[in-house]
Amino acid sequence: MSGAPLTDPALSALAALSARLGAERSLIQGAGGNTSLKRGDAELWVKASGTWLAAAERQPIFVGLDLAELRRRMAADEAEPAMPARLDPAGALRPSIETTLHALLPHAVVVHVHSVNAIAFAVRRDGPELVAERLEGLRWAWVPYAKPGLPLTRAVQARLQGAPDVLVLGNHGLVVGAGSTEAAEALLAEVERRLAVPARPAPAADLPALERLAARSAGRYRPARLAEAHAAATDPASAAAAGRGSLYPDHVVFLGASPLPVLPPERAEPWLAAAGGHLPALLLVEGAGALLRADLGAGAEEMAACLGLVLPRLDPAAPLVFLSAGQEAELLDWDAEKYRQSLNTAEQ
Incomplete structure (x- = not known):
């Protein structure tokens, strides 16, 4: 199975962040969520479909893509723009379902999590109003539910006015983008702090x-x-x-x-x-x-x-x-x- 070489410092930092996120069940469950790193307009390294962020430092979970080619194919509205843009066409890993979303956003580092706190708002009809109160002062946008993959990317594209760094995805989760892994992790922590919802105590299982x-x-x-x-x-x-x-x-x-x-x-x-x-x-x-x-x-x-x-x-x-x-x-x-x-x- 091929994947990104973790001898690269930037990719090592992404893997370390991914592993930390993947170890926190309130953010990531199983193979859910994805992270990515851009090298200018040349390369996009993104989590592979079906892999676990928790395993990022133990297994090769990142796929490299020609970012300029991927964006060209997206602009041409090709149905599956990611696979032909791979840097290693013979590799066994498939890019994340959300690869086009990562390619669309301008941030060097993009983190998509299935935060249970964010979902607690994302599934509410009054979610946009409640989130607006909590995320005041941040650059953020609410994205109505769309099927994951290219439909979600198009829905996000329609909401990019104001250059948001935070996306709350209706009935789905949360995306943050920043210029570095450190900044992305800090922004995610701040959003989580603001969206934190206490869980009702539940009796133990019988x-x-x-x-x-x-x-x-x-x-x-x-x-x-x-x-x-x-x-x-x-x-x-x-x-x-x-x-x-x-x-x-x-x-x-x-x-x-x-x-x-x-x-x-x-x-x-x-x-x-x-x-x-x-x-x-x-x-x-x-x-x-x-x-x-x-x-x-x-x-x-x-x-x-x-x-x-x-x-x-x-x-x-x-x-x-x-x-x-x-x-x-x-x-x-x-x-x-x-x-x-x-x-x-x-x-x-």
């Missing part, structure tokens, strides 16, 4: 009850391994919101389309006993915790944990915006996301 239910599933389900996941079921307000729909793309990609089954324990047991062929990825058992389909790997575990981090940060009375059935379908039927799913079956 692991014995979950184990009993898993046994009733004949090995098809198991308790979620990451403790954060269970809050989506043990906090009543979170469980109620979870059953209403999907809030952000990676939930759909790794856990499937809505509706997510949310059941009280007395209904969960007969549901598991009667479950047929197509099993949902995640089952929330009210008051007990989260059951994950046993065949799923680390990517799904991380997204179950993300749900348990996001939902307790949402005001039960907040006006939420859920992804539509059409938006879910275009994510599930997208080859780029199927590729990313295929790389996330094992622990990193």
Whole structure:
């Protein structure tokens, strides 16, 4: 597998920043998020699709592209402008789905995270007004939801008036850009400080009850391994919101389309006993915790944990915006996301 040489000081700094971000589940979950570095108008080094930022200092996760060629192809409105612009055409890594977004922004360093604090605002209908209060004094823009990839890049392009350094992506996450890795990390920390939302305390999982239910599933389900996941079921307000729909793309990609089954324990047991062929990825058992389909790997575990981090940060009375059935379908039927799913079956 090819990737960026970490003997280069600038790329080493990007890898170190990426690893720090990837180690913080409130910012990055699994293979989510991406970072990049530009060398003037000549080169763009961007995280590869399906790789984990947490592994940036252990594995080659960056792909180099001819930035001028990539931007020319974007201007020509080519459907897949990144792949032909690779500096190593024979390499095994594929550029991030969000490569065109990184190429569009003028900053030398761009960081895209799935911050649970930012998502807590990004899924609200009144999110733009609330964020405006908190980010006053920063150069920022709100970008309405668009499918990741080139559609999102075009949506961002329409919001670049005022040269924002911070982008809050509706139903998606957060992007910051700066002139160096140090400045990008500092700006991200400041935005996170301003957007911080305390999570409601949630009761601990009832692991014995979950184990009993898993046994009733004949090995098809198991308790979620990451403790954060269970809050989506043990906090009543979170469980109620979870059953209403999907809030952000990676939930759909790794856990499937809505509706997510949310059941009280007395209904969960007969549901598991009667479950047929197509099993949902995640089952929330009210008051007990989260059951994950046993065949799923680390990517799904991380997204179950993300749900348990996001939902307790949402005001039960907040006006939420859920992804539509059409938006879910275009994510599930997208080859780029199927590729990313295929790389996330094992622990990193």
